[in-house]
Amino acid sequence: MKIAILSNGPGNYSTKRLKEEAIKRGHDVSIIKYKECYASIEQNNPKVSYRGEDLGNFDAVIPRIASYMTMYGTAIVRQLEMQGIYTVSSSIAISRSRDKMRSLQLLAKYGVGIPKTVVSRNTTDIDDLLERVGGTPVIIKLARGTHGNGVVLAETKKAAKSVLQAFYLTNDDGTNILLQEFVKESEGTDIRAFVVGSRVVASMKRQSLDDDFRSNLHKGGEGTSVKLSEEEKKVAVKAAKAMGLNIAGVDLLRSARGPLVLEVNASPGFDIEKVTGRDVAGPFIEYIEQNAKRRNKKDKVGA
Secondary structure: OEEEEEOOOOOOHHHHHHHHHHHHOOOEEEEEOHHHEEEEOOOOOOEEEEOOEEOOOOOEEEEOOOHHHHHHHHHHHHHHHHOOOEEOOOHHHHHHHHOHHHHHHHHHHOOOOOOOEEEOOOOOOHHHHHHHOOOOOEEEEEOOOOOOOOEEEEOOHHHHHHHHHHHHHHOOOOOOEEEEEOOHHHOOEEEEEEEEOOEEEEEEEEEOOOOOOOOOHHHOOEEEEOOOOHHHHHHHHHHHHHHOOOEEEEEEEEEOOEEEEEEEEOOOOOHHHHHHOOOOHHHHHHHHHHHHHHOOOOOOOOO
Protein backbone atom coordinates (compact mmCIF):
# COMPACT_ATOMS: atom_id res chain seq x y z
CA MET A 1 0.00 0.00 0.00
CA LYS A 2 0.90 3.66 -0.32
CA ILE A 3 0.71 5.15 3.17
CA ALA A 4 1.01 8.81 4.16
CA ILE A 5 1.97 9.79 7.71
CA LEU A 6 0.76 13.29 8.50
CA SER A 7 3.41 14.56 10.90
CA ASN A 8 5.22 17.84 11.42
CA GLY A 9 7.98 15.95 13.26
CA PRO A 10 9.48 13.42 10.81
CA GLY A 11 12.37 12.87 13.19
CA ASN A 12 10.36 12.05 16.30
CA TYR A 13 10.34 8.51 17.64
CA SER A 14 6.67 7.74 16.93
CA THR A 15 6.83 8.83 13.29
CA LYS A 16 10.09 6.97 12.69
CA ARG A 17 8.70 3.77 14.23
CA LEU A 18 5.57 3.88 12.08
CA LYS A 19 7.61 4.44 8.93
CA GLU A 20 10.10 1.73 9.88
CA GLU A 21 7.39 -0.86 10.55
CA ALA A 22 5.39 -0.02 7.43
CA ILE A 23 8.48 -0.31 5.19
CA LYS A 24 9.41 -3.59 6.89
CA ARG A 25 5.98 -4.91 5.91
CA GLY A 26 6.47 -3.90 2.26
CA HIS A 27 4.58 -0.60 2.10
CA ASP A 28 5.53 2.64 0.37
CA VAL A 29 5.59 5.40 3.00
CA SER A 30 5.65 9.20 2.71
CA ILE A 31 5.86 11.62 5.62
CA ILE A 32 3.78 14.73 4.94
CA LYS A 33 4.17 17.89 7.01
CA TYR A 34 0.50 18.79 7.22
CA LYS A 35 1.22 22.38 8.26
CA GLU A 36 2.61 22.82 4.73
CA CYS A 37 -0.48 21.29 3.09
CA TYR A 38 -3.24 23.41 1.59
CA ALA A 39 -6.80 22.54 0.67
CA SER A 40 -8.58 23.54 -2.53
CA ILE A 41 -12.27 23.72 -1.73
CA GLU A 42 -14.70 23.69 -4.64
CA GLN A 43 -17.89 21.90 -5.53
CA ASN A 44 -17.42 18.13 -5.90
CA ASN A 45 -13.67 18.50 -6.27
CA PRO A 46 -11.87 18.35 -2.91
CA LYS A 47 -8.08 18.48 -3.15
CA VAL A 48 -5.15 18.60 -0.78
CA SER A 49 -1.80 19.76 -2.09
CA TYR A 50 1.70 19.55 -0.65
CA ARG A 51 4.74 21.28 -2.09
CA GLY A 52 2.99 21.85 -5.39
CA GLU A 53 1.60 18.34 -5.85
CA ASP A 54 -1.92 17.02 -5.22
CA LEU A 55 -2.31 14.26 -2.63
CA GLY A 56 -4.84 11.80 -3.92
CA ASN A 57 -3.07 8.53 -4.60
CA PHE A 58 -2.66 7.17 -1.08
CA ASP A 59 -4.36 4.00 0.14
CA ALA A 60 -4.23 5.08 3.78
CA VAL A 61 -3.38 8.10 5.89
CA ILE A 62 -2.07 8.08 9.48
CA PRO A 63 -2.88 11.42 11.13
CA ARG A 64 -0.38 12.43 13.83
CA ILE A 65 -1.95 15.80 14.61
CA ALA A 66 -0.37 17.91 17.35
CA SER A 67 -2.80 19.41 19.88
CA TYR A 68 -1.86 22.99 19.02
CA MET A 69 -2.59 22.27 15.33
CA THR A 70 -5.89 20.47 15.88
CA MET A 71 -8.14 22.83 13.91
CA TYR A 72 -5.91 23.07 10.83
CA GLY A 73 -4.72 19.49 11.02
CA THR A 74 -8.24 18.05 11.19
CA ALA A 75 -9.32 20.29 8.30
CA ILE A 76 -6.63 18.65 6.16
CA VAL A 77 -7.66 15.17 7.36
CA ARG A 78 -11.31 15.99 6.60
CA GLN A 79 -10.40 17.08 3.07
CA LEU A 80 -8.58 13.80 2.48
CA GLU A 81 -11.61 11.91 3.80
CA MET A 82 -13.76 13.77 1.29
CA GLN A 83 -11.48 12.40 -1.43
CA GLY A 84 -12.36 8.90 -0.25
CA ILE A 85 -8.94 8.15 1.27
CA TYR A 86 -8.89 5.89 4.32
CA THR A 87 -7.76 7.65 7.50
CA VAL A 88 -7.00 5.47 10.52
CA SER A 89 -8.37 8.20 12.82
CA SER A 90 -11.21 10.34 11.53
CA SER A 91 -11.13 14.12 11.68
CA ILE A 92 -14.26 14.29 13.86
CA ALA A 93 -12.90 11.71 16.33
CA ILE A 94 -9.65 13.65 16.70
CA SER A 95 -11.57 16.89 17.26
CA ARG A 96 -13.92 15.48 19.91
CA SER A 97 -11.09 13.82 21.85
CA ARG A 98 -9.19 17.14 22.06
CA ASP A 99 -12.08 18.89 23.83
CA LYS A 100 -12.04 17.64 27.42
CA MET A 101 -15.61 18.71 28.17
CA ARG A 102 -17.01 17.11 25.02
CA SER A 103 -15.05 13.91 25.51
CA LEU A 104 -16.07 13.56 29.17
CA GLN A 105 -19.72 14.09 28.21
CA LEU A 106 -19.44 11.29 25.67
CA LEU A 107 -17.59 8.95 28.03
CA ALA A 108 -20.32 9.46 30.62
CA LYS A 109 -23.03 8.93 27.99
CA TYR A 110 -21.49 5.59 26.95
CA GLY A 111 -21.20 4.34 30.52
CA VAL A 112 -17.46 4.78 31.02
CA GLY A 113 -16.33 5.57 34.56
CA ILE A 114 -14.83 9.06 34.93
CA PRO A 115 -13.88 11.30 37.87
CA LYS A 116 -16.75 13.53 39.05
CA THR A 117 -16.56 16.67 36.94
CA VAL A 118 -18.31 20.05 36.86
CA VAL A 119 -18.02 22.77 34.22
CA SER A 120 -18.72 26.34 35.24
CA ARG A 121 -18.11 29.92 34.07
CA ASN A 122 -18.54 31.60 37.45
CA THR A 123 -17.12 31.59 40.98
CA THR A 124 -20.24 32.66 42.86
CA ASP A 125 -21.45 29.08 43.45
CA ILE A 126 -18.08 27.77 44.60
CA ASP A 127 -19.53 25.93 47.62
CA ASP A 128 -21.98 23.98 45.46
CA LEU A 129 -19.39 23.36 42.74
CA LEU A 130 -16.96 21.86 45.22
CA GLU A 131 -19.65 19.77 46.89
CA ARG A 132 -20.54 18.20 43.55
CA VAL A 133 -16.97 16.95 43.01
CA GLY A 134 -16.40 15.81 46.59
CA GLY A 135 -14.88 18.95 48.10
CA THR A 136 -11.24 19.92 48.29
CA PRO A 137 -8.60 19.18 47.26
CA VAL A 138 -9.91 19.62 43.73
CA ILE A 139 -8.38 19.50 40.25
CA ILE A 140 -9.01 22.56 38.08
CA LYS A 141 -8.11 22.32 34.42
CA LEU A 142 -8.53 24.01 31.06
CA ALA A 143 -10.58 21.94 28.64
CA ARG A 144 -7.89 22.17 25.97
CA GLY A 145 -4.74 21.70 28.02
CA THR A 146 -2.22 19.00 27.14
CA HIS A 147 0.84 17.24 28.63
CA GLY A 148 -0.31 18.32 32.11
CA ASN A 149 -0.34 22.02 31.24
CA GLY A 150 -3.34 24.09 32.35
CA VAL A 151 -3.96 21.77 35.32
CA VAL A 152 -3.88 22.93 38.95
CA LEU A 153 -4.48 21.17 42.28
CA ALA A 154 -6.33 23.49 44.72
CA GLU A 155 -6.00 22.31 48.32
CA THR A 156 -8.63 24.65 49.85
CA LYS A 157 -11.83 26.45 48.88
CA LYS A 158 -10.02 29.78 48.97
CA ALA A 159 -7.31 28.45 46.65
CA ALA A 160 -9.92 26.98 44.30
CA LYS A 161 -11.72 30.31 44.05
CA SER A 162 -8.46 32.15 43.36
CA VAL A 163 -7.47 29.68 40.64
CA LEU A 164 -10.89 29.93 38.97
CA GLN A 165 -10.76 33.71 39.02
CA ALA A 166 -7.25 33.67 37.53
CA PHE A 167 -8.28 31.23 34.80
CA TYR A 168 -11.33 33.30 33.88
CA LEU A 169 -9.31 36.54 33.74
CA THR A 170 -6.58 35.09 31.52
CA ASN A 171 -8.83 32.82 29.45
CA ASP A 172 -10.52 35.04 26.88
CA ASP A 173 -10.84 32.50 24.05
CA GLY A 174 -13.93 30.75 25.41
CA THR A 175 -12.14 27.58 26.50
CA ASN A 176 -14.15 25.71 29.11
CA ILE A 177 -12.80 25.25 32.65
CA LEU A 178 -13.40 22.03 34.55
CA LEU A 179 -13.44 21.21 38.25
CA GLN A 180 -12.66 17.55 38.78
CA GLU A 181 -12.65 15.15 41.70
CA PHE A 182 -9.23 14.51 43.24
CA VAL A 183 -8.81 10.73 43.46
CA LYS A 184 -6.59 10.42 46.52
CA GLU A 185 -5.74 6.75 46.15
CA SER A 186 -4.12 7.35 42.73
CA GLU A 187 -2.26 10.56 43.64
CA GLY A 188 0.70 11.08 41.30
CA THR A 189 -0.02 7.88 39.37
CA ASP A 190 -2.00 6.96 36.29
CA ILE A 191 -2.02 4.28 33.60
CA ARG A 192 -1.66 4.68 29.85
CA ALA A 193 -3.30 1.92 27.82
CA PHE A 194 -2.44 1.80 24.11
CA VAL A 195 -5.55 0.62 22.25
CA VAL A 196 -5.49 -0.75 18.70
CA GLY A 197 -8.89 -1.76 17.37
CA SER A 198 -10.54 -3.85 20.07
CA ARG A 199 -7.51 -4.72 22.19
CA VAL A 200 -4.90 -3.17 24.45
CA VAL A 201 -1.46 -3.88 22.95
CA ALA A 202 0.65 -2.24 25.68
CA SER A 203 0.18 -0.54 29.04
CA MET A 204 2.36 1.39 31.44
CA LYS A 205 2.08 3.03 34.83
CA ARG A 206 3.27 6.62 35.08
CA GLN A 207 4.47 7.87 38.45
CA SER A 208 5.54 11.40 39.38
CA LEU A 209 9.05 11.55 40.84
CA ASP A 210 8.34 14.35 43.33
CA ASP A 211 5.29 15.86 45.02
CA ASP A 212 3.65 16.76 41.71
CA PHE A 213 0.17 15.24 41.43
CA ARG A 214 0.63 15.01 37.64
CA SER A 215 2.29 11.85 36.32
CA ASN A 216 2.84 12.95 32.69
CA LEU A 217 6.19 11.84 31.27
CA HIS A 218 6.48 15.37 29.84
CA LYS A 219 6.48 16.62 33.46
CA GLY A 220 9.28 14.30 34.51
CA GLY A 221 7.14 11.32 35.44
CA GLU A 222 8.60 7.81 35.31
CA GLY A 223 7.01 5.01 33.33
CA THR A 224 7.03 1.30 34.17
CA SER A 225 5.33 -1.67 32.55
CA VAL A 226 2.08 -2.71 34.21
CA LYS A 227 -0.39 -5.55 33.74
CA LEU A 228 -4.01 -4.49 33.42
CA SER A 229 -6.99 -6.32 34.81
CA GLU A 230 -9.64 -7.54 32.39
CA GLU A 231 -11.94 -4.78 33.62
CA GLU A 232 -9.29 -2.13 32.92
CA LYS A 233 -8.75 -3.49 29.41
CA LYS A 234 -12.48 -3.43 28.70
CA VAL A 235 -12.80 0.14 30.01
CA ALA A 236 -9.88 1.31 27.85
CA VAL A 237 -11.34 -0.22 24.68
CA LYS A 238 -14.81 1.10 25.52
CA ALA A 239 -13.41 4.62 26.03
CA ALA A 240 -11.68 4.57 22.63
CA LYS A 241 -14.90 3.42 20.96
CA ALA A 242 -16.86 6.14 22.75
CA MET A 243 -14.59 8.66 20.98
CA GLY A 244 -14.87 6.85 17.66
CA LEU A 245 -11.10 6.23 17.66
CA ASN A 246 -9.53 3.09 16.21
CA ILE A 247 -6.12 3.86 17.70
CA ALA A 248 -5.89 5.66 21.07
CA GLY A 249 -3.95 6.19 24.22
CA VAL A 250 -6.37 5.91 27.14
CA ASP A 251 -5.34 7.38 30.48
CA LEU A 252 -6.81 5.60 33.51
CA LEU A 253 -6.87 6.08 37.26
CA ARG A 254 -7.17 3.17 39.65
CA SER A 255 -9.80 4.24 42.17
CA ALA A 256 -11.67 2.59 45.02
CA ARG A 257 -14.72 2.32 42.76
CA GLY A 258 -12.85 0.86 39.78
CA PRO A 259 -10.96 2.24 36.77
CA LEU A 260 -11.74 5.85 35.85
CA VAL A 261 -10.85 7.38 32.49
CA LEU A 262 -9.07 10.75 32.59
CA GLU A 263 -8.82 11.30 28.85
CA VAL A 264 -8.42 9.64 25.47
CA ASN A 265 -5.50 10.68 23.26
CA ALA A 266 -5.96 10.53 19.49
CA SER A 267 -2.21 10.64 18.73
CA PRO A 268 -0.57 8.67 21.54
CA GLY A 269 3.21 8.73 21.70
CA PHE A 270 5.26 5.57 21.25
CA ASP A 271 7.46 6.04 24.33
CA ILE A 272 5.39 3.21 25.75
CA GLU A 273 7.51 0.88 23.56
CA LYS A 274 10.69 2.00 25.32
CA VAL A 275 9.09 1.54 28.74
CA THR A 276 7.39 -1.81 28.20
CA GLY A 277 9.45 -3.44 25.45
CA ARG A 278 6.17 -4.12 23.62
CA ASP A 279 5.78 -3.43 19.89
CA VAL A 280 2.90 -1.05 19.21
CA ALA A 281 3.92 0.15 15.73
CA GLY A 282 3.48 -3.37 14.33
CA PRO A 283 -0.14 -3.83 15.48
CA PHE A 284 -0.83 -0.24 14.33
CA ILE A 285 0.25 -0.99 10.74
CA GLU A 286 -1.42 -4.41 10.85
CA TYR A 287 -4.71 -2.71 11.75
CA ILE A 288 -4.39 -0.49 8.68
CA GLU A 289 -3.68 -3.49 6.46
CA GLN A 290 -6.85 -5.19 7.69
CA ASN A 291 -9.12 -2.15 7.42
CA ALA A 292 -7.90 0.21 4.66
CA LYS A 293 -9.73 -1.63 1.89
CA ARG A 294 -13.01 -1.26 3.79
CA ARG A 295 -12.61 2.52 3.50
CA ASN A 296 -13.88 5.00 6.06
CA LYS A 297 -16.83 3.85 8.11
CA LYS A 298 -19.70 6.09 9.09
CA ASP A 299 -19.07 7.72 12.47
CA LYS A 300 -21.44 6.14 14.98
CA VAL A 301 -20.80 8.37 17.99
CA GLY A 302 -23.07 11.10 16.73
CA ALA A 303 -21.80 13.98 18.86
